[in-house]
Amino acid sequence: MPHLLVVDDMPAICELIADIANDEGYTVATAGNIAQAQDEIRVLPPDVVLLDITLPDGDGMQFWEDMALRGAQVVFMTGQPTVDSAVSALRAGAADFLRKPISLRRLRGVLAGVKFPPIDEKNRADNCFAKLKGxxxxxxxxxxxxxxxxxxxxxxxLVGESGTGKEIAAEAIHLAGPRFDQPFVPVNCGAISPNLIESELFGHQKGSFTGADQAHQGYFDRAQGGTLFLDEITEMPAELQVRLLRVLESGYFTPVGGQQDRKADVRIIAATNRNPELAVSRGLLREDLFHRLSVFPLELPPLRDRDDDVILLAQHFLDELNASNHTAKHFAPDIADTLRRHPWPGNIRELRNYVYRNYILADNELSARLNPFEMVLAPQSGAEISVPLGMSLADANRQIILETLRQSDGIKKHAAQVLGISAKTLYNKLEEYGYKDEQDP
Incomplete structure (x- = not known):
């Protein structure tokens, strides 16, 4: 099923095109500006893009040329067509050109007439691992x-430390499998509010709860026919783990407020940065769900165990920065030893940030001396808190989280690392506690 991205700052146009495209057999994502379009492309690269030439934050044609999406086709849209704009669109590689207000018959004809190149199985096999560099x-x-x-x-x-590339590995499994031409939908279970995660996963019916002004399509619906990647599975609330287990065993789910079951034609890939057996023993992951998810467990190696991949990856990140900024910066000869010596607790994510920071600071040559690796203070050693017997687990968790944040001088990212949870999970907890930055924990 081909995937369409509609980029237009008028929601009504996006909604109309999405409805018609769904009828033509497309999955659809929409964006109101270039920044949102970039986010959508990172989630799921489109096969076709319907792109307004004039957007609130930039020029549509320039955006298309900068993105250089391999294999995707673009149809430009404009409310002020001219001969020059049409010629420019063709030069930019447009498959077609639509004038606003858009003729529905013309739109259907364009969507039905898009020709997709035949699948080259050898290239597909190679591209599956394009992001797994090393x-x-x-x-x-x-x-x-x-x-x-x-x-x-x-x-x-998938089990691995933060920053080892679990989502990239999940996408590789999807692309190398029979569902490669269907949606790949990643979900960070730790980034969704516990009050909303059931609705986000399974969707909800209009009027099913206060604020449900219209029906909402959940992640299971969006991933139909494809793959659903559940990252940070141990951050999912226990009661929702029961529902997920039921879906995995029965193959059906029910939207919030719904009466009719829907078939879940979805392959599940889950991931955690914790030791799953330890998470089970601590009550963070149901044992029955763990066994249902870990039919085929895969451990992702940390960067420190990948030999000279650290040098190859650092060069890759620098090449990307040079290409996007039209520069020719390079590493100093002695930086290879520095890269090999550092343990990289943040793995590939830490390495990417390190290269980016040094790229910003460097004039032409990136030196290991330009930027320290460690930029946060460690919590005070020996700090203790008192948890009275009889205190609820929720209150104890709150006390531990807020004290760890105070010991980390309010640096949330570092507090999350000390606690062994994701930064987004920490943000959700602090929001639940009503914590504000200006308050003392």
């Missing part, structure tokens, strides 16, 4: 395991 033995073993499990229907549990 030559180390550990990464080669990971690729081998992905190739083995991808064609099956087995549920996969």
């Amino acid at each position: 030559q180390s033995r550990a990464l080669q073993l990971l690729r081998t395991h992905i190739e083995k499990v991808a064609p099956t229907t087995a549920t996969v549990l």
Whole structure:
């Protein structure tokens, strides 16, 4: 099923096009500006883009040229068509050109007439691992395991430290499997408010709760026919884990407020940065759900165990920065030893940030001395809190979280690392506690 991205600052136009495109067999995402379009492309690269030439935050044609989406086709839209704009659109590689107000018959004809190139199985196999960059033995073993499990229907549990690329590995499994041409939908379970996560996963009917002014399509619906990636599965509330287990066992789900079951034609890939057995023993993950998810567990190697992949990845990130900013900066000769010596507790994410910071600071040559690796203070050693017998688990968690934040001088990212949770989970907890930055924890 081809995927369409509609980029227009008028919601009514986006909604109209989405309805028609769904009838023509497309999955659809919409964006009101270039920034939102970039976010949507990172979530799921489109096969076709309907793109307004004039957007609130930039020029549509320039945005298209800068993105250089391989294999995607673009149809430009404009309310002020001229010969020059049409010629420019064709030069930019447009598959077609639509004039506003858009003729519905013309729109249907354009969507039905888009020609997609035949699938080259060899190129597809190569592209599955395009984002899994590295030559180390550990990464080669990971690729081998992905190739083995991808064609099956087995549920996969990815285990690895933060920043090791679990979402990239999940997408590789999706692309290497039979559902490669269907949606890949990533969901960060720790980034959704506990009060909304059930509605976000399964959707809800209009009027099912206060504020439900219209029906909402959940992630299971959006991933139909494809793959649903549940990241940070241990952050999912226990009561929702029961519902997820039921869906995995029965193959059906019910939207919030709904009466009729829907079939979940979805492959599940889950991930956690915790030790899953330890998470089970601590009550963060149901044991029955753990066994249902870990039909085929895969461990992602940390960067420190990937030999010289750290140098290859650092060069890749620098090449991307040079290409996007039209520069020719380079690493100092002695930086390779620095890259090898550092343990990289934040893994690939930390390495990317390190290269980016040094790129910003450097004139032409990136030196290891330009920027310290560690930029946060450690909490005071020996700090203790008192948890009285009989205190509820929720109150104890609140006390531990707020004290850890105070010991981290209010640096939320560092407090999250100390607590072993994601930053977004910490933000959700602080919002639940009514914590404000100006308050003392």
